Amino acid sequence: MARKGIRFLRRGRVVEVADFAPRTTLLDWLRIDQRATGTKEGCAEGDCGACTVVLGREREGRLVYEPVNACIMLLGQMDGAELITVEDLAQAGALHPVQAALVARHGSQCGFCTPGIVMSLFALYQEGGRPVTRETVCDALAGNLCRCTGYRPIIDAALDVCAEPPADAFESRNEATLAALRRLDDGEDVFVGEGHAFFAAPANEETLAKLLSDHPEATLLAGATDVGLWVTKGLAPLRKFISLGRVKGLEEIHDSPEVLALGAMSTHARAMGPLAGIDPDLGELMRRFGSAQVRASGTVGGNIANGSPIGDLAPALITLGAILELRQGNDRRTLPIENFFLGYRKQDRRRGEFLRSVLIPKPGPNDHIRIFKVTKRFDEDISAVMMAMRLTIKDGRIVTARVAFGGMAAIPKRALAVEKALLESRIQEGTAWAAAGEALGQDFTPLDDHRASAAYRLQVGKNLIVKALAEIAGAPSDATRIIGHREAAHAAE
């Protein structure tokens, strides 16, 4: 028998909500229903971060605090989490260290983005006890826009307080919170609403498969970082949601020397470390993927199943030869990820089918990987051009080549002519680099839009091929990189 309401932790107590419309966002519930107006709405699509709240959840056996965008998270997704908002940080009239630092550093101007920034820095503070640099603070705040703009003093405030091990009320009740969250994790299916309009969160694959067979038209909900926008921006009259967030096993990550298996519901935040382990460029790509809020909600499976033409992960996974595993009822099948994308926003996913996991073969010792993302704004920007390359080189000769691009066509796609041009050429031969770059013109007729002109996309696509080949051939990356050095990233691994 399914549970008829959701339960989550707030201010040390269990909150039960049974009566809510399936589409209700967490932000609307907070602001309109609860009149908790400290959390702000600035865009309703996960761009500005004014609505940032922090969720406490058990990850790999410990309590982890992560920032999320309340504006595009559906209330139903809260089940089993601890919810913390800006009103909850000050204890007995004393500001939280993050709040005190922002006041002392003069980190707010109009103050409207401030609650979101407080919460993003609160999450960073909870991670504490590791080196905090300008770059890590910028990463933590990539999803918080300040229009006034106080980017400098905000960073100073973070540097003041986020490097120390956390010592606040949340840290001191860590054990109790973890125990309370475990008590909420009852393994029950959740079903709120009626057959014609509901928010369901099945607890295992069997009940998920059954529910999906009964309601094949229902919207499958992973992290809601895109579906949330269908509601808030597209005004889509969606009535039936099946959330995958509670399905046991779908979030699992298995990392072996041969293969990295990412359950479809692995969030980008959790997948980031294992992916960076495959190659530092993959780690760098994930660092610039969305924002901390989007990575904490968005999932690897959701990003692939959604089939965005500009999704950054797909080209990388195509070059790595990733395999998708899908399930429909009791039928399971696998297919190479590149065959999954059929056309613009069209994928090889059948009615009632769901993505279970992504299997990523580990590159061998002769494999060389380069991944580049080119944007106007440094963070939180859709790629103008995104390239991934994997070469297998034996005795100086390229024996296999896989090159894929995002943002160049209606789907993430391999550049077969480039691959052909590279095959059997010698990596040290500069003339081969230019020839490979030139072949890109046979692969793509890129589109012309406000993100970049067609001519730009093609030219920079070519340049990225040359840049990757130059690096693989041994050019030092401090000469070719915008920030950071690839060699340093390797050393740090």
Place this chain on the structure above:
Amino acid sequence: MANAQGPETTGTVAPPLPTPRKTGGIGAATPRVDGRAKVTGAARYGSDFFGGPDPAYAFLATSAIARGRITEIDDSDARALPGVIDILTHRNVGDRVKPGKTFSDKGYMGTSIAPLASDRVWHDGQIVAVVVADSYEAARDAARRLRVSYADETPSASFDSPGTETVSAESKSKEGEKAGQEKPKVGDAPRAFEAAPVKIDQHYETPTQHHNPIELFTTTCAWDGDQLTVWESSQNVYGYQNGLAEQLGLEPSQIRVVSPFIGGAFGSRGSLTQRTALIALASKRIGRPVVLEATRQQGFTIATYRAETRHRIRLGADQSGKLTALIHEGWEVTSRKDEYKVAGTDASTRLYACPNIDSDVSIVHADRNTPGFMRSPPEVPYLFALESAMDELAYAAKIDPVELRRINDTDREPIKGLPYTSRSLMKCFDTAGQAFGWSRRSAQPGSMRDGDWMIGWGCASTMYPTQVGPAAARVTLRPDGAVRVQTAAHDIGTGAYTVIAQTAADRLGVPLDKVHVELGDTALPPAPVAGGSNTTASVCNVVAKACDEIRRKLAAAVTVSGGPLDGADPGRITLINASVMDDQGRMASLKDAVAKTGHGAVEAYAENIPHGAPPTAMQNLYKGQSALAGGAKLKDRIQFAFGAQFVEVRINARTREIRAPRIVGAYAGGTIVNPLTAKSQLMGGQIWGVSSALHEATEIDRRFARYYNDDLAEYLIPVNADITEVQTIFVPEEDHQVNELGIKGLGELGNVGLNAAVANAVFHATGVRIRKLPIRIESVLDAPVPT
């Protein structure tokens, strides 16, 4: 007051916390007094007010065409939805709401396009219906279910579109002091230009931009009988009150507008939009408070924006670089119906010495929503053109760009020969140039390189008029030293709460934490619009005046025979350390002094009419008319704040990604009441400038005259990682001619010059001159890669 500070961004350790020079008073680097409210979520903005326990929610439906008529609105599906209460359209609104007059027509509105007055559609995204329901969700669903049919006509989108109408801006000017302000002229510029040995003749272009404050456009209205209360973030609460009264046929006193905190404004909340009266009407019709939160997309068309502009600049100079001719022509887009213009020739013809100047401004009517003020409205586009042209002239004359400005520096504006009250432009250049390391620049374009990075250094002047408005304030001092300051000024993030509190603390000799400031409410004495960088000067001066009145009352009381400071000269009484002191150092407690007045507390109400404002300015202020005086509008003098801005750009040779890792600005703004809030303003402005030069543009689908990047994912503003080193330096300046406290405005000074500085740096990096903003990654695609 000097507050030069060194570089402070690199590394992992933040610079040391600033040490306040003194606690609380004028000049102290005091963290903002509302900081705590902002970090705890306690600060309440417009959308945080619900008007009562059981409000209804409104959702806007906006037009799908840019020009034509509504032929039918089928609302049967919408009305069938449970919870839907009311739907406002032109059929049931009509003339129940008056359009109101625009700001430039001595009214209050940002546009005279009254959306529900008739079936006429004037622009894409115009409000065509307001749906009101029990819940936000029901209102949103119902709005989606409305079926609106149109008879559409082909719209004119912008410059070069068929069907636009170009008219001279001057012909649209009103009588009086403003007439001819778009066309400053002296000497014979065309002839001097012909004869000049060194010449520049170029065209420049700036894009459509939207303010995009992070707070959305929201309105909450509630009626109590005939009394209306409006909660809406506003830069001009008295203007809103009077404008709404006009639109709804009420007395201003029947309306209260409340706006304690504003989630960013940048000009977007200066004039009244058409939505507010509609929400007031909806609330009246259903007898319940109504809450509207427009979406980010709707914000692009239901409010104002910075319109695209074009410029032609002709500069003539002699071989030494001295200007002999300056001709600035501007073209600006506006709506079909309104005559909004920024006409920045007012400033661009007064920056440099030049004997022959000519200028002209034209406006181009298109089928668009009416543009409006956006941070430094005239200066941003017009100085981008001028300061780009000056850089081109520097290369043509083979003179360092900084030296070119020195050669043409002046202490009198060139049109009428009026003296600047103060002008520290070259001091700013020298200070900022030194901090930036300008002397290490190699002049040749494309000559500075770091690995794959092509490096460019550029600079430009920045200027903004010093304006002061009429203002009123009430100050109350209680015997325990508690002070209450009341004025309907606005803190749009600038720090008004803080600097006003500092002024009162300073003048009344009490600690800062004893001062309580109330702003943003028409129940308080009026203050001008928070625009034109006038608030600190206008309001701090009038608060100081009220405090001085309190001091006089106390002085009179304590110096009477038998008083605690019997025999002292009342004119030499000061307030210090929560006490009253005479010139002999004798002290009396505030408690005794107040008691001696015979009152429970001492209160003063003050009004201030600034130099150059008409004697009716206070009456007009109560009617919501701010009438700022200053800048180039005075008859006897000219007053501007100046600065110099330097920027380093780095352009990746392979990807052409453009970054601006270093921004340095030096500014002279008279008295700095609070270096922290002033610095915040200027630093934010500097980031705005880079954002404007490299990122911001509203894209228009010319077929439909429709904005298509109308969200924060596609309308790019920088993120933290885009901004690395920002240095903001104050150059000491004293100017007590501008006003008693010597305050010049700063809020709009910081973003002006950087538009050109970035373009000039891009030229230096690549040899490619970009005359159209924003500079895109493909703008420099064809630049040769230096070896």
